[in-house]
Amino acid sequence: MAPRTEQQFEEIRESKKALILDKALELFATEGYYPTSISKIAEKAGISKGLIYNYFESKEDIIITIIHKGLDDLFRIFDPNKDGVLTKDEIRFFIEQMFDIMRKDLHFWKLYFMIFMQPPVLKLVEKKFMELIQASLNMLTNHFMSEGYDDPQTEAILLGALLDGTGFHYVMNPENFPVERIKERIIKMYC
Amino acid sequence: MAPRTEQQFEEIRESKKALILDKALELFATEGYYPTSISKIAEKAGISKGLIYNYFESKEDIIITIIHKGLDDLFRIFDPNKDGVLTKDEIRFFIEQMFDIMRKDLHFWKLYFMIFMQPPVLKLVEKKFMELIQASLNMLTNHFMSEGYDDPQTEAILLGALLDGTGFHYVMNPENFPVERIKERIIKMYC
Amino acid sequence: MAPRTEQQFEEIRESKKALILDKALELFATEGYYPTSISKIAEKAGISKGLIYNYFESKEDIIITIIHKGLDDLFRIFDPNKDGVLTKDEIRFFIEQMFDIMRKDLHFWKLYFMIFMQPPVLKLVEKKFMELIQASLNMLTNHFMSEGYDDPQTEAILLGALLDGTGFHYVMNPENFPVERIKERIIKMYC
Amino acid sequence: MAPRTEQQFEEIRESKKALILDKALELFATEGYYPTSISKIAEKAGISKGLIYNYFESKEDIIITIIHKGLDDLFRIFDPNKDGVLTKDEIRFFIEQMFDIMRKDLHFWKLYFMIFMQPPVLKLVEKKFMELIQASLNMLTNHFMSEGYDDPQTEAILLGALLDGTGFHYVMNPENFPVERIKERIIKMYC
DNA sequence: TATGAATGAGACTTCATTCAT
DNA sequence: TATGAATGAAGTCTCATTCAT
Known part of the structure; x- marks a missing residue:
């Protein structure tokens, strides 16, 4: 099958990045920065821990x-x-x-x-x-x-x-x- | 040397407790609560980590x-x-x-x-x-x-x-x- | 354009395989085997990570x-x-x-x-x-x-x-x- | 009870450090540096993972x-x-x-x-x-x-x-x- | 009271590998 | 054939807390 186009990838990236930022913001604001673990963010976003590092360095x-x-x-x-x-x-x-x-x-x-x-x-x-x-x-x-x-x-x-x-x-x-x-x-x- | 009286012990306790609180406050305020470890507080107070648990539960x-x-x-x-x-x-x-x-x-x-x-x-x-x-x-x-x-x-x-x-x-x-x-x-x- | 012949496909396969081996060898030798990730090899070869698994099992x-x-x-x-x-x-x-x-x-x-x-x-x-x-x-x-x-x-x-x-x-x-x-x-x- | 003397601590430190180095050397030599995890060293030395970081920075x-x-x-x-x-x-x-x-x-x-x-x-x-x-x-x-x-x-x-x-x-x-x-x-x- | 060695849970992060497209 | 998003296991490391002395 043909691979996704560049644009499709870009869309996935943008929406997933926004999702992560959104959930992270929510958790940071309600639980605090330190008590919010990457795991919690991933869980809240419904993705795996590792994926977060596909979008953010840390x-x-x-x-x-x-x-x-x-x-x-x-x-x-x-x-x-x-x-x-x-x-x-x-x-x-x-x-x-x-x-x-x-x-x-x-x-x-x-x-x-x-x-x-x-x-x-x-x-x-x-x-x-x-x-x-x-x-x-x-x-x-x-x-x-x-x-x-x-x-x-x-x-x-x-x-x-x-x-x-x-x-x-x-x-x-x-x-x-x-x-x-x-x-x-x-x-x-x-x- | 005469053994310390009950009251002397109490004074030592109180002053040590105040020392810990003082150093902890300083660190919490300058570094933040989460980034301040018990070790750092102990070090700053010039006492051992374990001793802190003699005065505070956590x-x-x-x-x-x-x-x-x-x-x-x-x-x-x-x-x-x-x-x-x-x-x-x-x-x-x-x-x-x-x-x-x-x-x-x-x-x-x-x-x-x-x-x-x-x-x-x-x-x-x-x-x-x-x-x-x-x-x-x-x-x-x-x-x-x-x-x-x-x-x-x-x-x-x-x-x-x-x-x-x-x-x-x-x-x-x-x-x-x-x-x-x-x-x-x-x-x-x-x- | 005429579709590629079986043989042309085979040639592409072989040359891509050789490319991967070449870049992998270079990285393994200069950086070491463990520190060299599949991603780095793919990047150096100018192909995607996934493609490597098309040519090699692991x-x-x-x-x-x-x-x-x-x-x-x-x-x-x-x-x-x-x-x-x-x-x-x-x-x-x-x-x-x-x-x-x-x-x-x-x-x-x-x-x-x-x-x-x-x-x-x-x-x-x-x-x-x-x-x-x-x-x-x-x-x-x-x-x-x-x-x-x-x-x-x-x-x-x-x-x-x-x-x-x-x-x-x-x-x-x-x-x-x-x-x-x-x-x-x-x-x-x-x- | 009286705490351990400085010398007792020193002895513990020296012997434990030597133990860790010994087991680490054995594993590095037989399994390689990268494949040897801190966990394996700790296990072989019969101590906890965390303790290793009491003796070595990394x-x-x-x-x-x-x-x-x-x-x-x-x-x-x-x-x-x-x-x-x-x-x-x-x-x-x-x-x-x-x-x-x-x-x-x-x-x-x-x-x-x-x-x-x-x-x-x-x-x-x-x-x-x-x-x-x-x-x-x-x-x-x-x-x-x-x-x-x-x-x-x-x-x-x-x-x-x-x-x-x-x-x-x-x-x-x-x-x-x-x-x-x-x-x-x-x-x-x-x- | 006082020490610091020791633990263990859990944090961040990496990466070989899979998979939908 | 080709892509890179996605996973999950595993790795390094930190730290509050406990405990023997």
Whole structure:
């Protein structure tokens, strides 16, 4: 019989890779990175342990891939038109959307906060992470500067911390978090 | 030499136990819980691996002890006169002191944030944790209610998130955090 | 296009088989038998892993084939007219040629010496190997007997060891081996 | 109960380490390096797999230790008074003794020849190996020079190859090797 | 109290081989 | 004939915990 075409292989590869990443993300987020073994990921994905190494070099490679992909997505959301400038509307939009975005991808967001507090995991993605955070802070600072704030940098750090703090609490316990009222309260503060 | 008295033994026990907890906290905070082996703790404490099991039942027991002790301390700080009521002055005092407190015990505070994001670790101390958080939120809510806020609960959650968020960023990178300006900014908001 | 004839298929088969054997030999000789994976052989031969199993039953089958083929070639060199009798001229010829022969096929000769020292590999080809060695020793013994040596068998064993020893050193480090002078020296001893 | 003294621990360590090295050498020599698993070594030594890692860093560490120790012993035998100079008597003595020495330590000598032909294993000990070989060749060359040979270097290489070749055959099949007659024959050549 | 040798379960990873296409 | 995804056994190694002294 004729062998599969290149494209067929590519499709298999892509879908299987996505499956592994998906199950790994779920397990990392619910059980933690270290307690999640390659075996568990394989089991959850319904494949053999060995196959995972056909797609990823190591367990580290899996989490790095997940985080890099997630951070790219995140950055796209934070500055949709990619101009490096935040308008008041973009901030309002971001605050209004962020909890929805988080809810849709709860696992990633758990992982997002998890990363900070796992020294060896943080080290794996530190560079990309710090770049992203710095870029966000700079954009917020510039925004507050153009809005005429007294101390735009402090304000940017404060807003950053507030968003992280609320995001964190939301992700930890989404059912009992008063999303709408928190949204309004933050928007009232800044817009 | 006279044999040691019962009390002397007890003192040795206590100081050794404290030593182990201290070194374990340091390692957990800097390297993470899972990557820190019992051997490393023993080495850092200058004792043998086996001895650790003379004082603690397991690795889990160590981290549980550390966290419980830390949470008790934390609670004492948050409500110094233990009356369950927060005055405006207590809040101002807390905000003014919290970064100093954190700086003095940076390792614990790293661990504090770490706990949330390590599901198996969180599970170990979940009950005590949730009680503390709920108690704090209730006190803040009551405070804002007595201050005549429209939506005291949302305000309490927001302040909680803000304190967590700023605390988190401070602990992550204390050198570059504008402590004084952030303090003032928060106090201006709430006092 | 006209369909390939049976014979054309056969030719493709043979040339592909030879390609696999060639690349496998190279890798076995330079990297060792165990560290060489089927994947590496396939990659080096520019074919897929699976195809190798179309031509060979197993990794063992590959090395057995290589060694058997090599031993057949070797035997042809050692006794060109296949009469089972070695003349003084044939010995001189063999000594004069052996280093050239080795240089042309360095990989096989590395493998030749490697075989002895890899018990599981040796076991695979032991029978053929021992037959060859015994036959060679017998021919040498007969030769020395006809030359009137006191102890022809010892002399045969000694020459065998000398040829193995010099061959071994040559193969290990062909650049720094004084081939010509060694040749002359051995010929002076025996011819 | 009082813990073991430092010396008691030292004794345990030394004897257990020797046991592991002994069993590992035996298996490496009879089964080969790669086919010998840590499990097999542990089983043969009657201990647990994990314990081996209490004494050695890795499987590589084990073979390196064995080979380095063996080479040190070998060098002591080859130049007993360690003066870097070989007399005719020392050579005669070496030739007379070498097969006895080999018989007593057959496993090591199999390993000795094995090393050359396992590229990754050779790499582990290459430096020490090459130094030893060069030193031996230099001593032999100096010897033949002082004996007035025409081409002392070639003679040294030839004797080296002869000793390796006979040693190799002896180790491969000690029962059927005419040790005494080979000894005499070599001594007749050189002394 | 104190030591560190010893265990054993389980982690990550590799790779010869099979198989659907 | 040809491909490479998929398997599963086995290998190396780690580490919390136990135990004899």
